[in-house]
Amino acid sequence: MNPSFKFFLALIISIEISLKSSLLTNLLIIFFTIIYLIYKHIKVKNLLLTLLMPLIAAFTVFATLYWFAPQPNLQNALSLSSRIYVYTLTIYCVSIGTTATELARSFEQNFHLPSKFAYGVLAALNIVPRMKEAVKQIRTAGMMRGVYLSFWSPVLYFKAILVALNSAENLAQGMASHGYRESAKRSIIVPVPVQKSDWLKSIVILFLVNLALFTLK
Structure with a gap:
């Protein structure tokens, strides 16, 4: 998928789960992101580190909302704490297989940065x-x-x-x-095209995420 599309897809998903609480949707996103990382042949050590690093932050959010809240709500505490894993794993899915150079080139060519x-x-x-x-x-x-x-x-x-x-x-x-001029028009050495499949994948993923958000709790 196009690097810019991956970035904005992760950004939109993160914003949507921040606006609407759905524990099952968070768990589904976490599950499928882990499957995607395994499909990309991520090392087991890196995967475990990715799952362990947000644990303190997620546990802190859970403890604050469940153990120290005046009216504790288990589902709400789990939903908000699981968001941290959604943010972490979706960004990791963007970064894996995409270098900073590719992302910068994609922003420049596809979104006119x-x-x-x-x-x-x-x-x-x-x-x-x-x-x-x-x-x-x-x-x-x-x-x-x-x-x-x-x-x-x-x-x-x-x-x-x-x-x-x-x-x-x-x-x-x-x-x-080396001839760089800020106002001069630059040629494209390595093109980063936007394909129809990028639009199709993005629309399907966003549709499924929104469907889960508004039908699952």
């Missing part, structure tokens, strides 16, 4: 690994001088900000040297 935003997001994502490496180098250099820079040290982040500003300047110069 300005190229400066698309390339800006890609630049920010690609600079994250360099920033992690720069932080490690700064901490190592500090320890060689007998200065320990902790994780919350302001000096560490001040130096990291300086590295980020330098990297941003180098990136801007590199893009300009």
Whole structure:
């Protein structure tokens, strides 16, 4: 499916289950998203981590609404806490098999996102690994001088900000040297087409979700 369609499909489903409470619908979405992830050959370790990471947040919501509420309602508590798993799993379904580059290209081509935003997001994502490496180098250099820079040290982040500003300047110069112009029309190197099957799948999925929302409790 087209990356943009996957993203907006997950977004619309998340908004709809936020507006209407339906425990059975949440459970069905969770079930089918897990089936989809298994179909995509996700590692068992990653699947278990995905199910365990939202557990604290889901348990907190459940405990607050069921054990500490003036009028506890088990179904309502389960419905609201299960939403966290719906949000997590639907976003995971979007991210699996879709890179940030593909998503940015799809937004630019299919939904006319300005190229400066698309390339800006890609630049920010690609600079994250360099920033992690720069932080490690700064901490190592500090320890060689007998200065320990902790994780919350302001000096560490001040130096990291300086590295980020330098990297941003180098990136801007590199893009300009390769002929990037903000107002110029750009050619498409890797097309991301929208097919009829994308519309069909999206409509069918949204129809089934809405049908479940308004018929199941």
